[in-house]
Amino acid sequence: MADGMLEGKVIVISGSGRGIGRAGAIIMAARGAKVIVNDVGAGLHDQNLDQLPAQEVVDLIRKAGGTAIANYDSVATWDSAHKIVQCAMDTYGRIDGVVNNAGILRERMFYNMSEAEWDDVMQVHLYGSFNLSRAAVPQFRKQESGAFVFMTSTAGLFGSIGQCNYSSAKMGMIGLSNVLTLELKRYGIRSNVLAPGASTRMTQSTAANLHGGEEANRKRLAALPPESPGAMMAFLVSDAAKDIYGQIFGARGSDMMLFNHPRPLRYLHRDGGWSPESLAEALPAFDGLYTKMARGKGVIPWDPPTIE
Numbered sequence: 001m002a003d004g005m006l007e008g009k010v011i012v013i014s015g016s017g018r019g020i021g022r023a024g025a026i027i028m029a030a031r032g033a034k035v036i037v038n039d040v041g042a043g044l045h046d047q048n049l050d051q052l053p054a055q056e057v058v059d060l061i062r063k064a065g066g067t068a069i070a071n072y073d074s075v076a077t078w079d080s081a082h083k084i085v086q087c088a089m090d091t092y093g094r095i096d097g098v099v100n101n102a103g104i105l106r107e108r109m110f111y112n113m114s115e116a117e118w119d120d121v122m123q124v125h126l127y128g129s130f131n132l133s134r135a136a137v138p139q140f141r142k143q144e145s146g147a148f149v150f151m152t153s154t155a156g157l158f159g160s161i162g163q164c165n166y167s168s169a170k171m172g173m174i175g176l177s178n179v180l181t182l183e184l185k186r187y188g189i190r191s192n193v194l195a196p197g198a199s200t201r202m203t204q205s206t207a208a209n210l211h212g213g214e215e216a217n218r219k220r221l222a223a224l225p226p227e228s229p230g231a232m233m234a235f236l237v238s239d240a241a242k243d244i245y246g247q248i249f250g251a252r253g254s255d256m257m258l259f260n261h262p263r264p265l266r267y268l269h270r271d272g273g274w275s276p277e278s279l280a281e282a283l284p285a286f287d288g289l290y291t292k293m294a295r296g297k298g299v300i301p302w303d304p305p306t307i308e
């Protein structure tokens with residue numbers, strides 16, 4: 001049944017017991033990848049751990065004739081993230097791709113956010129992506145190949161309400177991927193970023209979806225299966241993407257997007273430098289260029305189709 005697009009590749013996907021990671025794991029295994037299905041099985045609001053989600057994905061993959069192993073170590077600390085990579089090496093003897101997908105939410109308005117809520121999200125998303133990628137990179141360098149995928153979010157790219165911790169961590173993915181691209185391309189190592197949109201436990205739990213018109217959002221979300229970003233993950237770790245690095249993609253239902261990187265829009269030079277007064281005088285030159293802050297349809301003006 002495998003069509004071979006990922007034949008022989010060993011791919012670690014963090015947080016692949018549920019949602020987008022789960023879809024990616026199943027898609028990759030069906031194309032010949034050996035998958036490390038990593039998931040601590042976190043609760044929605046706590047870290048009450050559960051091995052079932054990862055094990056179920058592995059059972060499904062094996063039943064379909066694929067190859068996978070469950071791993072329950074957390075990405076959130078250096079040591080446990082290294083165990084995830086060790087699991088790939090011990091089980092399959094190599095590692096070809098790392099998808100930094102594990103995630104949690106702790107939503108709160110900025111003025112109410114606690115240090116613990118800030119830290120928890122940073123720990124899983126930003127530290128977790130660093131820990132897991134850092135654990136894999138010595139092997140990638142040795143073999144002079146490897147692919148990283150980082151998961152960002154429009155919550156970071158456009159901004160979001162009630163998600164200052166998450167949005168900050170998600171923009172961190174872009175900084176990290178930019179640097180890995182510049183540092184590691186010479187070793188044949190690629191890094192790309194994906195902003196997904198999918199109906200998962202995470203999105204079903206957000207304040208926006210719980211309180212922003214439940215029926216309309218249920219329909220909107222139902223049209224966004226996790227298989228769509230899952231397919232993009234699989235493409236990005238495959239050799240079909242061997243010339244693609246340092247990019248930011250979006251995958252939402254039937255829509256695929258390529259985002260730009262921030263680059264200067266206009267350039268002003270003043271001999272002798274600038275003072276606040278000379279800036280006040282000159283900066284009308286930027287009028288009309290300022291980014292209008294918006295979310296949702298204010299940025300991506302078309303809606304995915306809804307399913308009745």
Ligand SMILES: NC(=O)c1ccc[n+]([C@@H]2O[C@H](COP(=O)([O-])OP(=O)(O)OC[C@H]3O[C@@H](n4cnc5c(N)ncnc54)[C@H](O)[C@@H]3O)[C@@H](O)[C@H]2O)c1
Nearest residue numbers: 015018019020040041042074075102103153197198200202
């Ligand atoms: N669903 C969307 O529309 C959407 C939008 C933007 C970004 N994302 C990002 O995509 C990724 C996947 O999200 P999802 O919607 O599938 O969420 P999900 O909640 O369905 O799955 C995330 C998984 O990560 C696991 N996890 C949490 N902490 C972990 C840890 N420390 N170590 C290992 N695993 C851990 C959880 O147990 C869970 O199974 C996340 O990074 C998320 O921020 C999702």
